[in-house]
Amino acid sequence: MSRTLTSDEIARQLQDLPDWAGDTASLRRAVEFADFPTAIAAVGEVAEIAEEINHHPDIDIRWRTVTFSLSTHSAGGVTQLDIELAHRIDAVAASLDS
Template sequence: MPRLLTSAEIARQLAELDGWAGDTKALQRTVEAADFPTAIRIVDRVAEVAEEMNHHPDIDIRWRTLHFTLVTHSASGVTQYDVELARRIDEIVREHPLA
């Protein structure tokens, strides 16, 4: 089982991420895409990466607004897997037009 990150570890790594917030329970980011098709393309690409990593985010889609929540459910909190997925989501988001 992956190790839970401490509050200090999470805070340090959040400072390196784009638009993420969180604590030991979960990491969250909201993204507003340029339009609905772009939002779906972002979600589709995130799904591909999540499958590659075998680590899946919770995603709420509201028109062109995407809410991502990352938590390692098997560990009941935030692990390095969540931070790495957040980095990968940031890369994907940068490749798409935002509102």
């Protein structure tokens, strides 16, 4: 099982993830895409990444806004795996010009 990160560790990591907010419980980012089909395409790409690394975000879809929430449930909070997934979600968002 992965080790949960401390508040200080999360704060340092979030410096490289300026669109994310979070605490020791979870990381969150809302992304507004150009339209609904693009939002759904982003969710599909993130789903493929999640399956690849066996780590699945909570996803809320509201028209063209997708909110991602990351937490390692088995560890009871945020781990390095969540940080890594946040970076990959950012790459998906950037590739779709959100």
